[in-house]
Amino acid sequence: MTTQQLIEQIKIKKSFLAVGLDVDLDKIPPHLLELEDPIFEFNKAIIDATHDLCVAYKPNIAFFEAYGIKGWMALQKTINYINDTYPDIFTIADAKRGDIGNTSSMYAKAFFEDLNFDSVTVAPYMGKDSVEPFLAFENKHTIMLALTSNEGAFDFQTLLVDGKELYKQVLETSKTWKNSENLMYVVGATKAEYFTEIRKIIPDSFILVPGVGAQGGSLSEVCKYGMNDNIGLLINSSRGIIYASKGTDYAEKARAEALKMQQEMAEIVRLKF
Template sequence: MELTRLVEQIRKKKSFLCIGLDVDLEKIPTHLLKDDDPVFAFNKAIIDATNHLAVALKPNIAFYEALGIKGWESLKKTIEYINENYPELFTIADAKRGDIGNTASMYAKAFFEDLNFDAVTVAPYMGKDSVEPFLAFKEKHTILLALTSNPGAFDFQTKELEGKPLYQNVLETSKTYVNSENLMYVIGATKAEYLKDIREIIPESFLLVPGVGAQGGSLEEVCKYGMNDNVGLLVNSSRGILYASKGEDFAQKAAEKAFELQSQMTKFL
């Protein structure tokens, strides 16, 4: 998907909400467990109930891989359902892959060609030859882990290298990669105070921002320091929306939670 289409959807829906489809069989409504494919049944209901409020959907691949072949089948059915019924939604494979050469190329093929996601998250620790194979795909986007929302981010990401934090080195170096215009970046909402400096390095790039809600990130702070002329933000919420109810009204309750976030976003737009 071209980013102009994503920006159009943000303006049309007055939303920059990304919903994370992190499906845990222990948390979904028990009545769905009778279905032949409870994961897909859950996803379908959530997608149908919230598609008008969100501009992006982000399955966390680990939740599907943990279920073996059945989980991968559920993932494939989910992405096909989105692409066939809601092609305006920007789809992100939250896979956090990071390997070099032919391996990176195969990961890229898996998510961009076989599953037809619009974007995939990638870890940059192994350098450009772990990222450029993803960037080679036209109209696909590589979302680089830059400054994450977890406590362990301080182990490495903020440590100084050559007089500046490592995450800033990552941002600056990534701009030199072939097809770097296809890069987006993960910046955790719990690190909102860093966004001003980040925007000085990558003023035009889209940022995928997890950590609003359950992890304590502030939407107001993220928008204050991270928004650009094209909005430039996809703010993700997963658990707070998905598991608003364990009853048969789970999809309706999820939509209500999504509407709460979308309504807040409207104010900042």
């Protein structure tokens, strides 16, 4: 999917919501555990109930890997289901990968070719040659960690490097990399006040924003400081939507939570376009 197609979907759906699929067998409705593939069945119901309210799904790869081969099979079924049934949805493999060049190439192959995701999250610590193998893919997107939503973001990301925070250095340096037009960034919703400065460095890039909901970030604050002319934000909510109920009504309740967010977003999109 191209960036322009993503922007079109935001306009059509009046939504810039990404739904995070962090499926924990201890948290899903217990009646699903009797099924052959509870993770996929849970995802499928959530997707069917929310696909018109969001523009993206973000499977969190850790939650699939934790269940070994069964988890990986559920991941493959989930991404295939989205791609086959709702091809206008933007898909994000939240994997936070990054390694030396020949190894990053294999990760890129895993997520872009084998699983056919539109995008993958990557970590910047290993620098240019760890990210460029992802950027080399046409019409695929690489979403690099800049300033994350967790407390540990203050351990290294906000340290001053030549008088400038490390995450700003990451933004500025990565802009110079080959095919950097395919780069998006992760900035946590819990750090809304930082968006003004971030937008000065990357005015046009899409930003994936985790941390609304369970982690405490505010949608309106993020929009106030982080939006650009194309909205330029993908706001992710995982637990707040998918675990809205532990009963048989979980998909319905997930839709209700997603609808609340979409309605708030619709007001914002209407003002913009």
